[in-house]
Amino acid sequence: MLGIDPGLVATGYGCLERTATGIMVVAAGVIGTVGSAPLADRLLELHTGLSELLVKHDPTAVVVEDLYTEYRFPRTAILMGHARGVIYVAAAQRGLPVLALAPAEVKRVLAGNGAAAKPQVQRGVQAVLGLTDLPSPSHVADALGLAFIALSRSAARRT
Amino acid sequence: MLGIDPGLVATGYGCLERTATGIMVVAAGVIGTVGSAPLADRLLELHTGLSELLVKHDPTAVVVEDLYTEYRFPRTAILMGHARGVIYVAAAQRGLPVLALAPAEVKRVLAGNGAAAKPQVQRGVQAVLGLTDLPSPSHVADALGLAFIALSRSAARRT
Numbered sequence: 001m002l003g004i005d006p007g008l009v010a011t012g013y014g015c016l017e018r019t020a021t022g023i024m025v026v027a028a029g030v031i032g033t034v035g036s037a038p039l040a041d042r043l044l045e046l047h048t049g050l051s052e053l054l055v056k057h058d059p060t061a062v063v064v065e066d067l068y069t070e071y072r073f074p075r076t077a078i079l080m081g082h083a084r085g086v087i088y089v090a091a092a093q094r095g096l097p098v099l100a101l102a103p104a105e106v107k108r109v110l111a112g113n114g115a116a117a118k119p120q121v122q123r124g125v126q127a128v129l130g131l132t133d134l135p136s137p138s139h140v141a142d143a144l145g146l147a148f149i150a151l152s153r154s155a156a157r158r159t
Numbered sequence: 160m161l162g163i164d165p166g167l168v169a170t171g172y173g174c175l176e177r178t179a180t181g182i183m184v185v186a187a188g189v190i191g192t193v194g195s196a197p198l199a200d201r202l203l204e205l206h207t208g209l210s211e212l213l214v215k216h217d218p219t220a221v222v223v224e225d226l227y228t229e230y231r232f233p234r235t236a237i238l239m240g241h242a243r244g245v246i247y248v249a250a251a252q253r254g255l256p257v258l259a260l261a262p263a264e265v266k267r268v269l270a271g272n273g274a275a276a277k278p279q280v281q282r283g284v285q286a287v288l289g290l291t292d293l294p295s296p297s298h299v300a301d302a303l304g305l306a307f308i309a310l311s312r313s314a315a316r317r318t
Contacts, residue, residue: 044251081240
């Protein structure tokens, strides 16, 4: 399961796998783009990076945060939308479904509070995955958190 | 020159070419997506449709409207951003630059007024291109208008 936190500057990703002993981190990191490059090149870079991840780790699905209803900075949100659109296309090109989880639900599950701050979510992700270090930056923690919830839910549905 | 007015439901396009006798319409239309399909499938449909247009008409550049600073409906604007991101990627995959024109500038040039309504822009596009019929829907008129301005002046900036 590949969780993704889309952003034009930095897109966080976290790939988790269910094993006999629990949920394991397969890969986690950030796809960054060069701020001075044309927008088209940056989005192509994101598309290429993501397509490579999908080939390499071969997840069964991709999971992102659902859209909010309110955005404080619409222009930034629209640029995030560009990155998000690219992610959907890369997933669809691999024939993968894209799941979406409500942001407040993600925070509630990981930090016990639908309005939790980023550090709380990072600590929650560290706890549920039993990580030695705090997942950082928060883009990576968010991506891992999404993948964790999506994986745990699919388990719940199966049993 | 391929003008594009991105939208998730319908993306307008208009391809213009400079000939010995003036600017000629090569192709114009709409790429629609099925509203009931998953977002990933709709964006892939748009990517495929656009990539086909780029191969078929082989434009030298793509031109879109620049982002506004204010959006009345952020959620709709973010979904438009998804479609816009897909367009940038499709263009970059063909090695084409994506130009952007300020929305108010487009309206001013085509309808003499930076706050012109859609029908005024449609009539302006009809006039500058010498079309028998009013270009319709307005997505197509906007796309043709963008291509016309990008072809006829060097005001478009690369984003």
